[in-house]
Amino acid sequence: MTGLTFAQPLAALVALAGVVPVAVALVRLRDARRLRRELGLPEPRLAARVARPLALACLFGLLGAAAAHPAIRREHVRMTRTDVQVLVALDSSRSMLAASAEGLPERWQRAQAFARRLRTELPGVPMGLSSLTNRLLPYLFPTSDVRAYDLVLADAYGIQRPPPSLTLDRWVTVFDPLAEAAERRFFSPNVHKRVLVVLSDAEAHAFDARGVLAKLERSGTTPVVVRFWRPGERIFQPGSESYRSTQPDALTPLRRAGWPAFSETQLGAAVQRIRGAVGTGPLVPVGYAEEETQLAPYLALAALVPLLLLVLPRGLLPAPRPAS
Numbered sequence: 001m002t003g004l005t006f007a008q009p010l011a012a013l014v015a016l017a018g019v020v021p022v023a024v025a026l027v028r029l030r031d032a033r034r035l036r037r038e039l040g041l042p043e044p045r046l047a048a049r050v051a052r053p054l055a056l057a058c059l060f061g062l063l064g065a066a067a068a069h070p071a072i073r074r075e076h077v078r079m080t081r082t083d084v085q086v087l088v089a090l091d092s093s094r095s096m097l098a099a100s101a102e103g104l105p106e107r108w109q110r111a112q113a114f115a116r117r118l119r120t121e122l123p124g125v126p127m128g129l130s131s132l133t134n135r136l137l138p139y140l141f142p143t144s145d146v147r148a149y150d151l152v153l154a155d156a157y158g159i160q161r162p163p164p165s166l167t168l169d170r171w172v173t174v175f176d177p178l179a180e181a182a183e184r185r186f187f188s189p190n191v192h193k194r195v196l197v198v199l200s201d202a203e204a205h206a207f208d209a210r211g212v213l214a215k216l217e218r219s220g221t222t223p224v225v226v227r228f229w230r231p232g233e234r235i236f237q238p239g240s241e242s243y244r245s246t247q248p249d250a251l252t253p254l255r256r257a258g259w260p261a262f263s264e265t266q267l268g269a270a271v272q273r274i275r276g277a278v279g280t281g282p283l284v285p286v287g288y289a290e291e292e293t294q295l296a297p298y299l300a301l302a303a304l305v306p307l308l309l310l311v312l313p314r315g316l317l318p319a320p321r322p323a324s
Contacts, residue, residue, distance in 0.1 A: 005292075007069035015064025025053035055306035062306070066299035071292045079283040080144035084193040085126045086278065087142060087186050088115050090157050091200035091228075092131040093173045097159055098201070098233035098245060107228040108159055111199035114226065114267060115157075118197065119149055121271050124283050129153060130186065132200060133164035134174040138186060144286060173204040179212045182219035194221040195277045201229040202250035202261075209257035222277040225261040226270045227251055 006012070036042070096108035105113070119127060128142035129152055140152040178198065180186070187194045196216065202225065216223050227250065235243045254261040262270040 002072060002074050005071050005073050007071070009068050011067035011069070012064045014067050015061045017060045017064075019057070021053040021056040052310060055309040058306040059303055059310065062299050062303040066296040066303070068296075070295040070299070072295065074291045074293075075288050077285045078144055078287050079124055080286045081125050081278075081281050082284055082286075083191065083281040084195070084278050085128070085142035085187045085191045086118075086122065086195045086197060086274070087128045087130060087181060088118065088197045088199060089130045089132045089136060089178065089181075090115060091133070091173050091198075092157065092159055092161060093133045093164065093201075093203075094159060094235070094240070095172065095201055095203050095243065096228070097235045097237060097240070098243065099236065100230055100233055102236040107201050107233070108157075110228045110264060111226075112153060112157060114199060114228075114264075115153055115197075116150070117267075118271070118274065119146060119153075121275070122278060125278055128186070129157065131157070131162060132173060132177065132198065133160070133162075134177065135165055136177040136180045136186075137162055142187060142191075173200055173202070175204045175207045175209070176212060178223065179215045182215045182221050187221070192220045193279065194219065195274060196221050196223045197274060198223060198225045200225065200227060202227045202254070203229070203245075203247050204250070209254055209259060213258055223259060224270065224274050224277065225251070225254055225259055226264065226267070227261065228264045230264075 090108070090111055092108070096111070097106050099106040115129070124144065126142040126144045127149055129139040129149065131137050131139060139156045140148060143149065175198075178196065181194075181196045213223065229245070229250070231245065231248060233245050234240075251261040251263060260273050262273070
């Protein structure tokens with residue numbers, strides 16, 4: 001189904017302001033016509049005399065329509081996989097604020113961009129989001145609703161949102177809570193193919209990597225770690241002078257323990273590994289999804305045409321000539 005919707009319909013009343021110049025122009029045309037008839041003068045072409053009032057009316061009309069925020073809404077069947085789910089665990093510790101230079105993307109922003117990329121790389125796969133500090137807390141349980149995933153990723157994820165529980169080290173992440181993805185209901189009970197994607201700088205306390213991996217694998221969960229870390233990064237915020245970039249070889253012990261682990265220079269390989277863990281499966285309808293195409297930007301762009309006509313010097317417009 002396709003339909004036209006307006007987010008702010010009352011804002012369209014701005015267009016009524018365009019009636020004023022047209023009304024004034026009509027009154028002046030009537031008075032000028034009477035005077036010319038009395039003096040026996042020829043009538044000039046109508047188009048040249050009403051061009052500017054009509055342009056002003058069109059300008060207000062287009063701006064009023066744009067202010068109403070019109071959109072074309074399309075509804076379609078949402079298809080999804082029911083045999084697999086993916087949970088993206090995003091490191092939200094303070095060390096994720098580090099960057100190579102002030103103004104460059106910070107670690108958490110690079111991880112966020114990759115999480116967004118994963119959503120497009122895995123169409124039809126239910127995906128969820130969680131934070132990771134010294135605990136694993138869900139933002140969004142796996143869903144096939146792409147819009148919900150994008151909104152939560154953009155608005156909910158952030159550094160220390162939520163904050164870690166009481167700890168002596170506010171910079172370092174803890175990987176032990178990843179085992180909770182197997183023990184708690186982060187995935188639907190009836191889904192046996194599960195993928196846990198960990199996006200972190202891997203500046204973490206030492207943990208039982210083999211033991212956590214064994215717990216995850218027993219529950220049918222495949223973990224994939226992607227590290228966002230570059231040598232020499234620092235945090236460009238007041239009060240962060242105590243931070244020091246550490247553990248340049250953090251992925252080595254993970255790989256030795258059997259974890260699929262990738263650096264941010266290997267994002268393509270990470271995507272392929274995640275795709276391999278997800279595999280293939282049938283898509284089934286699970287409801288309806290809506291897509292919107294916003295028309296306001298196009299209407300605002302179209303308003304430039306009458307605006308250009310209004311700002312042009314009168315000498316560049318066609319001069320009124322007697323009607324033939």
